[in-house]
Amino acid sequence: MVRPPRQHSRGLDLLLGLPPAADATVTAQRANVVNNARFQDLRLERWSATRDALWALVDRHLGAGARVLIVGAGNGDDLPLQRLADRAGSVTLVDIDAEAAARARARVTGAAQARITFHEHDVTGGAAEVIVASIVAGADHPTDLDLPTGAIAGGDFDLVLGDMLYTQLLQPALVQLRLPGARQLEYMRAFDGRLTEALVQRLQRSAAPQGRVVHVHDVACWSGSHDQPMELEEALSAPEPSWARLKRHDQCDPQLALERLRVLTVDRAWWEWPFEPNKRFLARGTVAVAGLPVDRR
Numbered sequence: 001m002v003r004p005p006r007q008h009s010r011g012l013d014l015l016l017g018l019p020p021a022a023d024a025t026v027t028a029q030r031a032n033v034v035n036n037a038r039f040q041d042l043r044l045e046r047w048s049a050t051r052d053a054l055w056a057l058v059d060r061h062l063g064a065g066a067r068v069l070i071v072g073a074g075n076g077d078d079l080p081l082q083r084l085a086d087r088a089g090s091v092t093l094v095d096i097d098a099e100a101a102a103r104a105r106a107r108v109t110g111a112a113q114a115r116i117t118f119h120e121h122d123v124t125g126g127a128a129e130v131i132v133a134s135i136v137a138g139a140d141h142p143t144d145l146d147l148p149t150g151a152i153a154g155g156d157f158d159l160v161l162g163d164m165l166y167t168q169l170l171q172p173a174l175v176q177l178r179l180p181g182a183r184q185l186e187y188m189r190a191f192d193g194r195l196t197e198a199l200v201q202r203l204q205r206s207a208a209p210q211g212r213v214v215h216v217h218d219v220a221c222w223s224g225s226h227d228q229p230m231e232l233e234e235a236l237s238a239p240e241p242s243w244a245r246l247k248r249h250d251q252c253d254p255q256l257a258l259e260r261l262r263v264l265t266v267d268r269a270w271w272e273w274p275f276e277p278n279k280r281f282l283a284r285g286t287v288a289v290a291g292l293p294v295d296r297r
């Protein structure tokens with residue numbers, strides 16, 4: 001049941017020893033829009049090698065004239081969008097942030113730009129917003145989330161790319177709400193697994209029968225507040241035996257969701273995502289065959 005938000009002031013909250021009321025203007029969508037608008041020039045330049053690494057993987061699975069779907073396209077800072085659109089027949093960008101997609105598309109030059117279209121869509125079907133609204137209202141965890149699991153943008157794509165949005169469905173809003181770390185973890189543990197698994201099903205179902213689905217995920221973080229048992233360079237030198245030893249948030253890992261769903265994977269690559277000067281990630285691209293075994297029974 002959703003409890004009404006508390007009506008009393010922040011001063012009274014403090015006197016009563018209650019946590020401050022959540023900022024009622026925060027939504028999952030707005031939190032992502034704020035993040036996407038940050039450090040645009042810096043990111044485009046810093047993430048150049050990230051685009052090359054993703055291209056090296058995608059290049060092996062992208063046929064000329066292919067219909068491509070990119071979900072979590074954002075600003076396209078980490079996407080080799082020009083190269084993708086030069087080879088593809090069409091590229092459909094999906095995101096909840098239309099301004100970011102417009103920035104991404106504007107950077108593509110030549111005939112390729114006309115092949116890119118944008119589809120504004122919340123891949124959680126509003127579920128992330130229900131969770132965030134429950135926090136803002138000071139209510140209990142929602143128990144009746146209705147998570148979509150069907151194809152996105154009509155499906156039938158030759159190549160589907162889910163681009164590092166698995167961790168971003170909920171977490172930006174938790175950060176913007178300034179929830180203490182323990183409460184952020186509580187919500188991440190309660191909902192990230194379900195949000196990720198539903199999204200993985202949607203991406204898998206969006207591909208044509210002979211298509212491929214590339215799931216790109218930031219597996220582990222190195223920053224002032226995230227120490228790891230080894231350096232990123234060491235993990236990158238032997239990622240397969242190393243990644244299981246790293247501190248991770250497995251609930252958001254699409255590869256683990258693919259394993260649970262018994263989907264066959266056919267290719268994999270690892271690279272560094274130099275997010276900010278003091279924050280770097282180990283990223284993994286996992287390529288899966290289209291569809292879900294459960295649909296073929």
Ligand SMILES: C[S@@+](CC[C@H](N)C(=O)[O-])C[C@H]1O[C@@H](n2cnc3c(N)ncnc32)[C@H](O)[C@@H]1O
Nearest residue numbers: 032072073074075076077078095096122123165
């Ligand atoms: C970390 S960014 C991925 C990087 C992005 N490809 C770029 O290069 O800028 C995650 C993206 O997922 C999008 N996103 C988050 N939640 C979403 C949702 N529920 N539906 C669709 N897109 C979402 C965000 O707006 C953001 O653009």
